[in-house]
Structure formats: C-alpha cells, structure tokens
Amino acid sequence: MTNTRPTVAVLGTGIIGTAIARNLARDDFAVRAWNRTRDKAEALTADGVIATDSPADAVTGADIVLTALNDGPRVLAAVKAAAPALRPGTVWVQISTVGVDAIDELAALARELDLVLIDAPILGTKGPAEQGQLVVLAAGAPASRDVVQPLFDTIGRRTVWVGDDAAAGSATRLKLVLNSWVLVLTHGVGEALALAKGLDVDPQLFLDLIEGGPLDTGYLRLKSAAIISADYTTSFSVDNAHKDATLILQAADHAGVHMDVVAAGADRFQRASQQGHGAEDMAATYFASFDK
Numbered sequence: 398m399t400n401t402r403p404t405v406a407v408l409g410t411g412i413i414g415t416a417i418a419r420n421l422a423r424d425d426f427a428v429r430a431w432n433r434t435r436d437k438a439e440a441l442t443a444d445g446v447i448a449t450d451s452p453a454d455a456v457t458g459a460d461i462v463l464t465a466l467n468d469g470p471r472v473l474a475a476v477k478a479a480a481p482a483l484r485p486g487t488v489w490v491q492i493s494t495v496g497v498d499a500i501d502e503l504a505a506l507a508r509e510l511d512l513v514l515i516d517a518p519i520l521g522t523k524g525p526a527e528q529g530q531l532v533v534l535a536a537g538a539p540a541s542r543d544v545v546q547p548l549f550d551t552i553g554r555r556t557v558w559v560g561d562d563a564a565a566g567s568a569t570r571l572k573l574v575l576n577s578w579v580l581v582l583t584h585g586v587g588e589a590l591a592l593a594k595g596l597d598v599d600p601q602l603f604l605d606l607i608e609g610g611p612l613d614t615g616y617l618r619l620k621s622a623a624i625i626s627a628d629y630t631t632s633f634s635v636d637n638a639h640k641d642a643t644l645i646l647q648a649a650d651h652a653g654v655h656m657d658v659v660a661a662g663a664d665r666f667q668r669a670s671q672q673g674h675g676a677e678d679m680a681a682t683y684f685a686s687f688d689k
C-alpha cells in the first residue's frame with residue numbers, strides 16, 4: 398500500500414518532540430528528525446524515524462515542519478538553518494512555548510520563507526504526549542487546517558482552534574494564561590509540602606484532610622506524590638518552567654498586568670536551578686524553600 402501520509406520533519410526531540418515523533422511514525426507518517434544532541438533523534442530510528450544531521454537534512458522533502466525546541470531563539474535558529482532546503486508553501490507547526498514577542502519574529506521568518514505558520518502550543522506534559530493525549534491550542538490559516546488536523550489527531554485528543562492568523566499569537570497568549578495557572582499550582586504544592594516538613598507535619602495528614610473536597614486537585618496529587626517519593630523524573634523541567642515564567646512576566650508587563658505570584662515563582666525556579674535542580678521536574682521548586 399502506498400503511504401499517503403505527509404512527511405513530517407520534527408526539529409527538536411527533547412521530551413515532547415520525542416513523544417510526538419514516535420507517535421507520528423507509529424501512525425504511518427514519514428518522520429525525519431533532527432536534534433542538537435543526535436543520540437535522542439537516533440533513539441527513534443527503531444520506530445521508523447529517520448535521524449538526520451542538520452535541520453536542512455530533516456526538512457528535505459517534508460510537507461510539514463514541526464518545531465519542538467525549548468524557546469523562541471532556538472526555534473528561529475533551527476528554521477533559519479533549515480531554510481535552504483525548505484519548499485515554499487511548507488506548513489510549519491510550531492508547538493514550542495515561545496511567548497508573544499517571539500511570535501512576531503517567527504511570523505516574519507515564515508513570511509520571508511513563504512511558509513504557512515501554525516501557532517500550536519500544547520497543553521499536556523510527558524505522559525499525555527507519549528499517549529497521544531495532548532490538547533493542541535491552534536491558530537493559523539483555515540486553508541491549512543485540513544493538512545494539519547490528521548497530525549494533531551495523532552498527537553492529541555483535542556484541538557482548540559482559537560484564531561485564523563498565527564501572527565496574531567492568540568494560541569500563544571492562551572498558552573501563557575494556562576501556564577500561569579500551572580506554575581502557581583506547582584509552587585503551591587511545593588510550598589505547602591515544604592512548610593509541612595519545616596513544621597514537622599506529616600504531609601499525608603494535609604493530603605487526607607482535603608481529599609475529595611473543593612481544595613483537592615489531581616495536580617496536587619500528582620506533584621505531591623513526586624515530592625513525597627523524591628522522584629523528580631522530568632515531565633517539564635525547572636529551567637523550562639523558569640523560561641515560561643519569564644515569558645508570562647514579559648507579556649504581562651506589556652499588558653500592564655501585575656503578576657506578583659508568577660514573579661515570586663520565577664525566583665523560586667531560579668533558586669532551584671542554582672541548587673542544581675534545573676533539569677529535574679518543576680516539582681523540584683520544593684527545594685527552593687530550603688537554604689540547601
């Protein structure tokens with residue numbers, strides 16, 4: 398049978414890019430992947446992914462380019478490096494969390510290279526990405542939706558289209574609002590459990606106290622389990638969370654909105670990173686409550 402699925406170039410196979418590339422390959426997309434640390438792309442060859450040496454190699458012959466790098470400057474650099482091999486009209490699905498300032502630069506590059514940019518940040522972390530259960534927040538030209546929807550249906554359980562113009566950054570702005578909530582929850586869990594330790598309170602007493610009531614959340618259960626078991630296996634790193642806090646603060650500043658809690662949280666992530674927890678899961682904000 399002829400493979401009629403598009404060829405997708407995945408630029409960046411970190412936690413999220415790895416899961417996405419693997420799911421696309423398993424769902425019969427032809428996948429070509431590039432990663433700065435080649436080993437991570439190489440690890441996907443067992444799933445049928447072709448590991449390449451450069452962004453330009455990866456995008457050669459691709460119908461869709463998907464960027465999953467840590468921030469805007471890295472995304473910009475990778476697509477610029479790929480430029481000589483990009484065909485005009487190629488669809489560029491940009492899922493990294495880059496913030497509102499970077500959207501302008503990425504949209505300008507897309508115009509310059511004649512790419513169809515889809516601003517498509519995601520809700521969901523390592524587990525949902527591996528299970529193809531992400532939620533995609535998407536903005537981009539309606540004419541391109543038929544091209545990207547099968548890809549979104551493979552990597553996610555739901556796509557929420559929030560705009561027709563990627564350059565307007567509506568999906569990215571929604572993502573920042575969402576992440577402000579996620580970050581506050583994470584610090585809340587970390588601080589409550591740190592206070593319990595400091596006051597010699599069994600954290601389980603606190604968790605049992607609120608179980609099933611309006612103060613309980615699935616997220617509290619998830620992150621408190623990580624902290625109590627001292628398992629900081631990374632779903633979303635402290636350093637990437639710090640990057641997102643900074644993006645939220647920049648966007649809020651432009652909008653004249655004070656984000657005191659996110660600002661304090663950014664300091665906590667920075668402190669945890671300086672303590673050596675930068676690559677660990679952001680639940681390691683817990684450590685920022687202690688001097689060492």
Ligand SMILES: NC(=O)c1ccc[n+]([C@@H]2O[C@H](COP(=O)([O-])OP(=O)(O)OC[C@H]3O[C@@H](n4cnc5c(N)ncnc54)[C@H](OP(=O)(O)O)[C@@H]3O)[C@@H](O)[C@H]2O)c1
Nearest residue numbers: 409410411412413433434466467493494521522523632633
């Ligand atoms: N993990 C999550 O839960 C989650 C959820 C939603 C959105 N996101 C967003 O998705 C994006 C990827 O997240 P992730 O968790 O997959 O991050 P990650 O595991 O830290 O991967 C980051 C990627 O960026 C690459 N990179 C970093 N610095 C680079 C540089 N200087 N030059 C070239 N490549 C560089 C890394 O390459 P190396 O492997 O060589 O370091 C890797 O491919 C981020 O924007 C993040 O905010 C993540």
